[in-house]
Amino acid sequence: MGSARVTASDVAKAAGVSQPTVSRVFSRSTSVDPEKAERVRKVARELGYIPNLVARSLNSGNSFRIGIVLAYLKNGFFSEALHRLSKALNAKGYSVTVYFAGNSADEVNAIVDDLLADRVDGIVLASISLSNTLVSRVRNSGIPCVLFNRGQSDPKTSMVTASNFDGGKRATEFLIAAGHKRIAHLAGWREALNGVERMQGFLAAMQAAGMEPAACTDCHFRRTVAMQETRRLFAQPQVPDAVFVANDHMAFGVLEVLREELGLRVPQDVSVIGYDDAPMAAWKTFDLTTVRQPLNRMIEATVALLLGEIQGENRKPEKVEIPGQLVVRGSARIPVGWHDAEKEAVAGCQRPDPTGARK
Amino acid sequence: MGSARVTASDVAKAAGVSQPTVSRVFSRSTSVDPEKAERVRKVARELGYIPNLVARSLNSGNSFRIGIVLAYLKNGFFSEALHRLSKALNAKGYSVTVYFAGNSADEVNAIVDDLLADRVDGIVLASISLSNTLVSRVRNSGIPCVLFNRGQSDPKTSMVTASNFDGGKRATEFLIAAGHKRIAHLAGWREALNGVERMQGFLAAMQAAGMEPAACTDCHFRRTVAMQETRRLFAQPQVPDAVFVANDHMAFGVLEVLREELGLRVPQDVSVIGYDDAPMAAWKTFDLTTVRQPLNRMIEATVALLLGEIQGENRKPEKVEIPGQLVVRGSARIPVGWHDAEKEAVAGCQRPDPTGARK
DNA sequence: CTGAAAGCGCTTACAG
DNA sequence: CTGAAAGCGCTTACAG
Incomplete structure (x- = not known):
């Protein structure tokens, strides 16, 4: 029962044409007499005919x-x-x-x-x-x-x-410009090029500024690992004053550890920057400064x-x-006079207005 | 090029059997001489043969x-x-x-x-x-x-x-037992039975306790609508002291408005309960008491x-x-002596240990 | 256990 | 523009 069983041959019979003609009407490969085509379409509608894509796949070679x-x-x-x-x-x-x-x-x-x-x-x-x-x-x-x-x-x-290298570099430069001295990076995964490139951007920016990373550890892009690393970093005598996290998913966990477990204020005590601009990054709950991947x-x-x-x-x-742009929200301190500098920096991007992203 | 083009006939020819025999080896419909089957499998492997599910679909009538x-x-x-x-x-x-x-x-x-x-x-x-x-x-x-x-x-x-009715009822009873007097419900969607049933559970519990709902509004299961309704509710002279939200997705937004925008403490100023036990509900950031849907x-x-x-x-x-169980976390006040009562109430459920869910 | 044959529902040259 | 024919790569009775 049901319309799923009706075939092109059924329609052809009912419309008084050949089966290939029905096929032509629905695949519009060759032209069909307009009047005849209309008749076929009408009959098909009445019978509830829907072309079988499986059959089409088999001989066309495309499965769609x-x-x-x-x-x-x-x-x-x-x-x-x-x-x-x-x-x-x-x-x-x-x-x-x-x-x-x-x-x-x-x-x-x-x-x-x-x-x-x-x-x-x-x-x-x-x-x-x-x-x-x-x-x-x-x-x-x-x-x-x-x-x-x-x-x-x-x-x-x-x-x-x-542009992962560039994004990592700019996030780091932003933290440096804001006056952070002990910047840590919670990296993605050494086997994944996007994580590696973000890390290289981080390292390049640090080196250009003559700064030593406070830390740079692989977190496998996993939230729980990033959280564990955050606990470890902040249990040391010298704690970071800023963390660049390789994606937002991990950054949400990092924020949680900093605020809920360690009672730190973000960004007063520590700045956090993520990567992706996942939908939740814009939630006031996280208010995460991040590098947008223009989805x-x-x-x-x-x-x-x-x-x-x-x-x-x-x-x-x-x-x-x-290229992705830095989306500035509340989780990282904003460098003095940043607006002007940034406007210049993102001049080549599609959405050059950084205030628009602040919401 | 590539192994995708190899057909059963190719394998048959190479293995010196008929095409249907190859088919039988891979669909294991009828038995095949073990030795011959092994030969076919070996040749198939060498040629990189993988049965074409599209063809199988067409005549078997199942697309898998x-x-x-x-x-x-x-x-x-x-x-x-x-x-x-x-x-x-x-x-x-x-x-x-x-x-x-x-x-x-x-x-x-x-x-x-x-x-x-x-x-x-x-x-x-x-x-x-x-x-x-x-x-x-x-x-x-x-x-x-x-x-x-x-x-x-x-x-x-x-x-x-x-069990949406039951879940809504139990969440509400939990709030009542904790001593809340002005309980609001941010409902799902009147066109969706699951939302309606949760609401009916809420109303039934309120009625049984002889209480009047502080509010009961349809939020279309949409986070932004729930947030807007929260702002409205808490702008009134008489504010709710507890909110039962029809799903976690909306509840995350409700928590955000209460904490970030209105500066309220949860659960000291207001209790919040959600529905689903979505993965994020367990995050300390939300720490959401909720009715678990046993996924x-x-x-x-x-x-x-x-x-x-x-x-x-x-x-x-x-x-x-x-049936789903109430997962007690930090977003709602816990009734005095609740443990014993709850143990009884969830006796029929699969995971009768409510402490296990508290993490 | 196994091969020859038919057929799943289409599309696509091939003639007209 | 259109019908008869062949074929996409399998599965499944049908005989042996």
Whole structure:
């Protein structure tokens, strides 16, 4: 029962045309007599005919499905990215299948098999915890693939990232300009290029200022690890007066430890800067100064790159790096006379008005 | 190029067997000579053969795909649900395709068409904003469907919810027992049964205690609306001394307004209770007392119901209601002698130890 | 246990 | 513009 069983042949019979003609009406590949087409559409509507994409997939070779590989959704930046990426791909006629990749190699391999078996037309790898094995297996499969927010040294795969080095550098410069003397960095993950680049930006800024990092430790992009590291750092005789955290997700945990456990005031006692501008960063509860990853533009670029590879003439892999701006909120002290300087610094960005982001 | 193009016929030729035999090895429908099967597997591995699920779908009639319809992922309870549901369904051999349903009728209708065109084997409707049109169109399509955390009066569709009436009642009783006199309820959405039932539980508890609600307003399950309502309520001459909020997502916003904007202390000045036990509720930043929706059990039930309908003999629609327990944290005053009473009250639940949830 | 045959519901050259 | 035919890569009775 139900309209799902009606086929093109049923419609053809009822409309007095051949089955390929029905097909032509719905795939608008070749032109069909307008009058006849209208009749077909009418009959199809009455019968509740909806073309079977599975059948179309089989002989066209396109499944019109994109696979998105993620680690988890606890990080609000990723759930927001999934939502928008999904909407953007739907708008282009693709449906989106999600695959959650844990950390074990077996699991990751199983996911590649699933992706291949499902015959997705393209893949977005948005998982932080991707092993290089996964990336190379996917590349070998010949399925178009874009790394989203997860740079990789391999130059044969397309990727879309923010300007991580630059972002890390500017966040650090902001802290230095505000007069902080003991600046710590809670880094992402040494295996993930985006974390590494943010850290390198941090180190470059510190070195340029002739300053020694108060700390610089790997937190695996994990909230609980960052919280533990914060406890450790602030249990030492010499505590930091500012912390640059490699993403907002960890920064929320850092703020929690500082305020709730240690009773410190932010930013009076310690400044905190995150990375991403996840939706929650704007909540007054966190009011987190952070480096924005321009999600919309990253998604546009990802979709363009992916569909370019799928539909276009075998394009070259491309590395797209999108500049992000520092979003100044209440969690970090503001350097004296910062406004003017910053206006200059972000002149090349799309949203040059820093006050607009302060809300 | 790449292994994606290798077909069963290629493997058959290379292994010196017929194509159906290769098929049998991989679908293990009929038995195959063990030695021959091993040879086929070996050749397949060498050639990088992976069965094409699209082709399998076309003639088996099963796509091995489940569609999940969501409104958005900003609410952490939903993103967590998506993650776990996805893992659970993957474990059963299904891949998961996501569909984001906005609020416009056109959009919702387009999604139904997509679901039907994609020939998903089953559907989980987890969106709060589902119109009844969507539900009935899906039901008419004959595709097995389960409403997740979204009750509906229509008795012909399976659904999995928490015991919303009971949860709302118990949260309210907890506030009453703690001595609160002016208790407000920021309700979910009058069009969504789960919100309505929580509200009815609230009203029932108030009535049983002979108390008048300080307020009871519909907030559409939207954080910003709940925040606005909080501002309004606390601008009145008679302010509430406790607020029961219909979900955690809104409660986080309520806490923010109370603490950051109004400078109130929680729970000294006002108690707050939420609903869901979203992951963030346990963060010390929020420390939110809430009614847990037992996600794992809800997901188990959803998967069981859905696969039962897909694989089993046309089952009857079923309404599964899973009891949830009050998770006591710091955002609401604790009634004197509450422990003993509560132990009794939750005796029927799976996790009868309320202290275990306090962390 | 296994091969030849038919068919799942479409799309796409191929003739007209 | 349009129908008859072949085929996408499998699964599934049907004979052996």
